[in-house]
Amino acid sequence: MDLDAYVAEHGGEWRRLEQLSRRRRLNAAEADELVALYQRAATHLSLIRSRSPDPILVARLSRLVLAARNALTGSPSFSMAGVGRFFARTFPLTVYRAWPWWCGVATVFTMLSLAVMLYIVNNPEVAGYFATDEQINQLVNQDFAGYYSQYMPQNQFLRVWTHNALLTGMCLASGVAFIPVIYLLFANAFDVGLIGGVMIAYGHGDVFWGLILPHGLLELTAVYIGAGVGLRIGWAWVAPGPFRTRGRALAETASEGILVALGLIAVLLVSGLLEAFVTPAPVPYVVKDLAGFLVWIGFFVYVFMLGRKAHVEGATTEAEGEIVQAALPAT
Known part of the structure; x- marks a missing residue:
């Protein structure tokens, strides 16, 4: 896998996902876009981990996927359970x-x-x-x-x-x-x-x-x-x-x-x-x-x-x- 080419191809999607993950309010279209970009980024992360596990890129995408997941599901709250x-x-x-x-x-x-x-x-x-x-x-x-x-x-x-x-x-x-x-x-x-x-x-x-x-x-x-x-x-x-x-x-x-x-x-x-x-x-x-x-x-x-x-x-x-x-x- 050519990592430079892969990053150039998908970097725009990742930046857009990062922008949406940081917003406090999303309309219906933006929420759908966030879900789609999150799924794609998770796939990208899995592919990079299995084929060319560059630690810096893996860390960046891992943070991005986790941030997107938190934006979709909400941050976990403390519980006695x-x-x-x-x-x-x-x-x-x-x-x-x-x-x-x-x-x-x-x-x-x-x-x-x-x-x-x-x-x-x-x-x-x-x-x-x-x-x-x-x-x-x-x-x-x-x-x-x-x-x-x-x-x-x-x-x-x-x-x-x-x-x-x-x-x-x-x-x-x-x-x-x-x-x-x-x-x-x-x-x-x-x-x-x-x-x-x-x-x-x-x-x-x-x-x-x-x-x-x-x-x-x-x-x-x-x-x-x-x-x-x-x-x-x-x-x-x-x-x-x-x-x-x-x-x-x-x-x-x-x-x-x-x-x-x-x-x-x-x-x-x-x-x-x-x-x-x-x-x-x-x-x-x-x-x-x-x-x-x-x-x-x-x-x-x-x-x-x-x-x-x-x-x-x-x-x-x-x-x-x-x-x-x-x-x-x-x-």
Whole structure:
């Protein structure tokens, strides 16, 4: 296909379609013209995608077709039904589809944390390479437990929620480049292992597990999901598969990544509430740990039951009414 000739032949129709799409009011003749031009532009987009997928032209026509569709049907409005559908189907489906990635990430870096922790417990003098004796005593006797009660609960909640959301977002976004997300995960896993090893080696293992498990199980799971989905996006660029271009594979997995990021905001909200209100609560450690464990298990049940159900039913992650390539006219 000669793209220059094709653009020259149909450019006038596209400009006219753009003009009609921007008008707030159309008479009957203009509305009929808009429908006809929209159908033709959708066909042009499908042909260009299949025969000569120039990314700039595809992006231009995609925006034009979507604008025309909105002009014909009206922009989608916010509804609680859409929110419910997102959390009942779309979010668990996207997380479920990526489970081999984030479960693999969780396994590798959890084992790393435990290995560092075990090494420090057996070789407590190694902690001296990373902190002075005064800093270690301060951590063990004051700082670790004091961290969870140094602010009012509502302030602590907002603080940890935004911090964890930023860390998870960085893991997801940097997954496409592989190395940055691995560095972030390694640094986080090493810090957890080092602090846990020091606390256990100095006889405060009950404090460490009692304060980190109520919120940490769900919090770390969210971080690992973000990292796993980010790595999945990067791998789609490396190995798009036999029936997709690299650009299309990247766009599809990245769009699912955005959905995961939106859902993880809510997951981290829950872990933030646990950290701010449950972790420092004046109740036995076993009670707090049990509460965190039940919430964590509940999340897995939610993802794998609803996600697998949506997957078996053939559900998609496309927004209702969204134009996808398969839905466009091919002739």
